[in-house]
Amino acid sequence: MNLQVMQLLKPKADTFDVSTSDDEGPQGDLKYLPCPPLNSEACNCEREMAANFWTSSHFKQLLEPEEVDVVPSLDKEKGLTLEEFKMIKIHMTNYISRLGQQCKVRQRVVATAITYFRRVYTRKSMTEYDPLLVAPTCLYLASKAEESTVQARHVIFYIKKIHKKFVYDLKDILEMEMKLLEALNYYLVVYHPYRALSQLLQDVGMADLTFLCWSLINDSYKMDLILIYPPYMIALACIYIASVLKEKDTTAWFEELHVDMNVVKNISMEILDFYDAYRQPIPDERINAALSKLSSKP
Amino acid sequence: MGDGSSSSSSSSRPAWLQQYDLVGKIGEGTYGLVFLAKSKLPSNKGKCIAIKKFKHSKDGDGVSPTAIREIMLLREISHENVVKLVNVHINHVDMSLYLAFDYAEHDLYEIIRHHREKVNHSMNLYTIKSLLWQLLNGLNYLHSNWIIHRDLKPSNILVMGEGDEQGVVKIADFGLARIYQAPLKPLSENGVVVTIWYRAPELLLGGKHYTSAVDMWAVGCIFAELLTLKPLFQGAEVKAQANPFQLDQLDKIFKVLGHPTPEKWPTLVNLPHWLQDQQHIQQRKYDNPGLFSVVHLPPKSPAYDLLSKMLEYDPRKRITAAQALEHEYFRMEPLPGRNALVPSPLVEKAVNYPARPVDTTTDFEGTTSVQPSQQATGNTVSGSVASMVPARPVPRSMPLVGMQRMPAGGMAAFNLASQAGMGNLNPAAIPMQRGSQAHQQQLRRKDPGGMGMNTGYPQQKSRRF
Structure with a gap:
């Protein structure tokens, strides 16, 4: 392992401890989303549609970070800051994960739903597309796209278990589903890092890091990484972080891959920065304050 | 793809319908209906389009998973020998979905x-x-x-x-x-x-x-x-x-x-x-x-x-x-x-094949008009619809x-x-950067036998071209 990189990562890595995850914090997913055994049916179901990521709509739609970190103009007019915009997206990502667990869908469905959610807000404003309606509808649409349809009325039933004051009804979800299809420009196939992960971990011979890497990938959806980088690069970054944490030397393996290590390290840094920035759960008041800006008159 | 304006239409007829002249119905199945229409858009004037309408589901479950599957698949693929999805339309009023394809006669x-x-x-x-x-x-x-x-x-x-x-x-x-x-x-x-x-x-x-x-x-x-x-x-x-x-x-x-x-x-x-x-x-x-x-x-x-x-x-x-x-x-x-x-x-005369049958008495809602004379706008399709075999009373079920x-x-x-x-992601050959170079590497790797997406016809010097 490159010494410089070790030093770069070390201080942050020390502050990161998967085992002490709490419910609301960035590691909260670990509790809910155990890694399935690698050869399970669930993994078999993860076969990708188009064999070739490089010809996929997912690849063609990848954005630059600067294109993602833009507060939609309508929301900006209402005083929403970039930090608040990101915070709402994190909050709703957690919400989609929790709803997904309630609905008992595979992690892949949750990941696709979050990707839809984040894609929508690169094109639409939260003022016009209420995140509280968009988030569950994304899960509903993703469940169809990933061949594990959850009925809309069940989605609503589970929303009400989490979120008693949910103001929308079935009709709102079905109408939003159509609006989402338009907003997504009818591109529904999403690639995820999970599949690459198991292959890569087998190749590097670190199957024992599967759980840790899987958890890191889950948490990567709290950022917009999936809109910016090819999924296998995100998987590589998670393997990189895990190997540094567990002090496994993967230098030679990464060299053989001929991947751009700068990109891998950049993604790793982003993930570690994220853990640093959101060590404490976001207080509800801050979320509510941001959301209430959206419903205010300009 | 799609048309953001459709939701703003106040009438029950979505605005996008204006871009088509309906010719008739060419198929029917449980999913809904298939229509033949002609584009009125200046860029595509007169072009024949097959429009597949998915019924809204009655059980309160939104867009049918079948439609979702077909859309997600067709949006990813592109090949000369695969039908081309040219547009998707939504009628927000009755929650129906329309897929528009290049029409094949x-x-x-x-x-x-x-x-x-x-x-x-x-x-x-x-x-x-x-x-x-x-x-x-x-x-x-x-x-x-x-x-x-x-x-x-x-x-x-x-x-x-x-x-x-x-x-x-x-x-x-x-x-x-x-x-x-x-x-x-x-x-x-x-x-x-x-x-x-x-x-x-x-x-x-x-x-x-x-x-x-x-x-x-x-x-x-x-x-x-x-x-x-x-x-x-x-x-x-x-x-x-x-x-x-x-x-x-x-x-x-x-x-x-x-x-x-x-x-x-x-x-x-x-x-x-x-x-x-x-x-x-x-x-x-x-x-x-x-x-x-x-x-x-x-x-x-x-x-x-x-x-x-x-x-x-x-x-x-x-x-x-x-x-x-x-x-x-x-x-x-x-x-x-x-x-x-x-x-x-130059040498042989082609067989004059009939076009697929079109039922010209049906409108976009799937309602059959009483008088066939009210059919669309008197269009013919490539000169052959008018002369083709009469539409079967019940169009052939197209279990699409x-x-x-x-x-x-x-x-x-x-x-x-x-x-x-x-499986193709051979870790030893992961392309490093986005962009065409990576893309081409990937294609080459995936395509060792020259059997990739569009191989071209065998012996391209063929006189047929």
Whole structure:
């Protein structure tokens, strides 16, 4: 392992401890989303549609970070800051994960739903597309796209278990589903890092890091990484972080891959920065304050 | 794609409808209806478009998963021999969804029928070979992208009429196509019957593994049908609730191809219907008249060799689309060409095939008008709709979508492991950067045999071009 990189990562890595995850914090997913055994049916179901990521709509739609970190103009007019915009997206990502667990869908469905959610807000404003309606509808649409349809009325039933004051009804979800299809420009196939992960971990011979890497990938959806980088690069970054944490030397393996290590390290840094920035759960008041800006008159 | 303005329309008619002149209905199924329309947009004026309307679901469950599946698939793929999705429209008022495709005037069902009933003469060998080659070319693209069509039959294989793409084959109807394994769902679920004539023996015997080989069996059946103008295995369907055992269909196959044996087809013994043997198929004895006598081909001819490789019992030994494209049959005269319908514009006269039937009495809502004279705006399609065969009173059911799902277990490993998505992600060769270079590397790597997406026609110097 490159010494410089070790030093770069070390201080942050020390502050990161998967085992002490709490419910609301960035590691909260670990509790809910155990890694399935690698050869399970669930993994078999993860076969990708188009064999070739490089010809996929997912690849063609990848954005630059600067294109993602833009507060939609309508929301900006209402005083929403970039930090608040990101915070709402994190909050709703957690919400989609929790709803997904309630609905008992595979992690892949949750990941696709979050990707839809984040894609929508690169094109639409939260003022016009209420995140509280968009988030569950994304899960509903993703469940169809990933061949594990959850009925809309069940989605609503589970929303009400989490979120008693949910103001929308079935009709709102079905109408939003159509609006989402338009907003997504009818591109529904999403690639995820999970599949690459198991292959890569087998190749590097670190199957024992599967759980840790899987958890890191889950948490990567709290950022917009999936809109910016090819999924296998995100998987590589998670393997990189895990190997540094567990002090496994993967230098030679990464060299053989001929991947751009700068990109891998950049993604790793982003993930570690994220853990640093959101060590404490976001207080509800801050979320509510941001959301209430959206419903205010300009 | 799509039209953001549609939601702002205050009338019940969405604004996007204005861009089409409706000609009539060309198909119908459980999913909804298919219409023929002409584009009014200045950029595309007069262009014929097939519009597939998905009914809104009645059970309060929004866009049908079938529509979602077809959209997500068609938005990812692009190939000359696969039907092109040109637009998606939404009518927010009645929550219906419309897929707009480039219209193909012919399909193999009509072409074969025309030859059988009107021309009374077998099809031109050049036409057969070109249709087959293009069908395989499109299928090879689908299979290498991990898509199994699952419902190939003559009516789903379209052929472009007059125009730039005349005589080009377009594989259509992806409502049943699968990308990856779906959860188990009973066949009877959608209650619509898909013809069993093109169904592979492993499925008829209760096999639950869909592999790309099931599509190749169908291609074999279609190839034979092009040669003889008659469906090769015309079994009588057993209609029952859940995937019943289709004894007659298997009987028809065994009569032509002989009895399958575990020696020739080792995994046969694992297939449920063979194993249970409730109707004693194991003991049946068939005289083997031979496939060649049914299709009237010399047993030593390349055409016969290719056909028999497509109709191989063992799905693992059955020829793949990629291998078929390399077959000797396609390397000998007449060479296949892009315009399957016109053998050689200078020498021979093309057969004047009728267009697919259009019912001009139906509007976009699917309501039939009382007086046919109110039909659309008096348009004709490429000059042929007006003169074509009268629309059948009930348009041929086009079971495009979601009628049937075979129970599916894990995808059989043998055929597909090598094509598996990220299986190609050989870690030692992961391209580093986005962009065309990476893209090309990937293509090259994925395409060692030159059998990639668009191989081009064999021996491109062919005079056909």
